[in-house]
Amino acid sequence: MQRLMRYLPLIAPVLLWAVPCWLLLYAGQHWPFPVTLTGTALCAAGLVGMPVAMVRGHGKRQRDRAAIVGDTLLGAVWVLFTWSVLLGVLLRLALTVTGVGDGQDRARTVTWATLGAAAVLLCWGCAEARRVPRVRRLDVRLPRLGAGLDGTRVVLITDTHYGPLDRVRWSARVCETVNSLEADLVCHTGDIADGTAERRRAQAAPLGTVRASRARVYVTGNHEYYSEAQGWVDLMDELGWEPLRNRHLLMERGGDTLVVAGVDDVTAESSGLAGHRAHLAGALDGADPGHPVLLLAHQPKFVDRAAAGGVDLQLSGHTHGGQIWPFHHLVRLDQPALAGLTRHGDRTLLYTSRGTGFWGPPFRIFAPSEITLLVLRSPGAAVPTAEAPAG
Template structure:
């Protein structure tokens, strides 16, 4: 493995355009969203014609009001300056619960009620109660299942990726991708160790972590990240920063990963040589790095400075949206995370607004492939609903040899 470093911007590379201020309505979303998340389920479950006995409606309303007031307060204490883990756990759980209740209150409050009316099932009050119990039942099942999915060791997703420029000597190179581990308020040190055991069983040539290691500083989450030191690879273990590192002292995470034996690829590349052929393995800082104000942190393709342009390139970039620049530079394969596959359905519709891919393998331009992982851990709400986590094994294939090798 040969190390080639560069932290200078590539010549002629344009600076990222200055961001325009978002429309006023968008700026009000953080204030409007919590009200909708709690008010809509409250209305559907308590005030849509059920005529509950006297204690039910006021007690239920009080619980929804407590949720509305408690969620932002707990999240502010948990994720703000105080960084109180217990408050973060409460706030994150309330956020996930309200999202699931909101989603199914909207869907069943409209669709199921209409279907019952068309089928002539019951009168107004009976229909309202059927909808109520359906919302509560489905939400409870999904939250229980989603919690188990979030806390389990991810399944391994395996796929062959054919790269036209990959030399025959590199055929069969095993690349394992973990990303978005998000070590955080819920202690997941044992989970982390089991993830690393799973990775080691895959006997990888190259192991990649594409950022968002944790929520919190390296010092605070060190115990959960420590098992990463046990990860084995025959060639290299490489890492790039994600946007969450820039919320919590990114340089501390870069230093800790270096201490744990990983190679931080901060806008530079390594050469992976095997069987007489060479693969350029490059990495860039997250696209939010420049706005963090940290000296020297910025996403740019100086990562490829000095690399032979005829060699195939594997690029690590936390966010899929970097693929436009990767395709323009002729990168063969970009590995990313960030999206979590939406994490809690149907949040993936909002993710698609911001990112060019949600999960899986996609093509961008004539040459560039992008693999977007659904992530290994979870952020915030400890739930994964219709968006399972993954550890990914990508087997690189050369066009010069049959795929069945």
């Protein structure tokens, strides 16, 4: 198994390009030779060009144009692979059962249907990835929340992933949307960007315009640790955000208190940066155990520790909701939740955002981005609209 994982980066691109090439060109279609030759040449060019562009774009050279090409090819071939397999089996079976056409007609129908479906999904997915996310609103009842804090408005953004594509205008529009929600607390749960704070400063700068009546708080994500995490912590501090690096602050209203805590990402300790690690006990040190706790942690899988530590609500991102279907099945192998509100143990709720931006391939397919408004409710409050947590 370890040997297979070692060679996976070499095997995966071959499968991603070879499978659709075979299913669309050779599996009974009998295209004219120029068509077969052209299609095969395009697949071969993609097989060679995609890894080269990815290495140039995301390796030591950090060439943004190469990254855009590599990421786009990766997203396109993933969609083509997925739908060539699905339609290659299901549509061909349906056509065979219904007796439509002969073998060659059915094979060519599958090819055209696959290419059409992929083109539509990629155009739609590109528009979905680059639009300003819709606001998702839900009321969250916390049994230990005092009546004085009922109605507290928490806005969550996460996984903005400022990167090779210049999204300064998009960033500004996201911040305008956040400001329209009149939040008490605005949270960013990490993965601000792909690249150092120096390289992505212009895209991140609009975060300095975000308004909140109480606080703007931030925790690191795993991608910060690929790009000089301390630089991002310093920049967020400069922009007026409070990095909650294994510490907490108190929100008080009407005689009641909410502990707002944050931890570094779970990958922080392996980064080798001094003082960076996920440390819940440190984050809650000095907090009254009788007060409800809102915890920011980038990855949902931290919820096991949060539940053991008596946290009431954990806010996370990281999963992107899968970003490009059906990648969510792989995400679920690593994380306890994909998106939405879930319950863990007797007390702890976890809200997992699908993310505000996108990573890598500039597509979102069946996994829309979001800006989340969570309205915290005390036990006796009337909740106009509620989302029941899954078990």
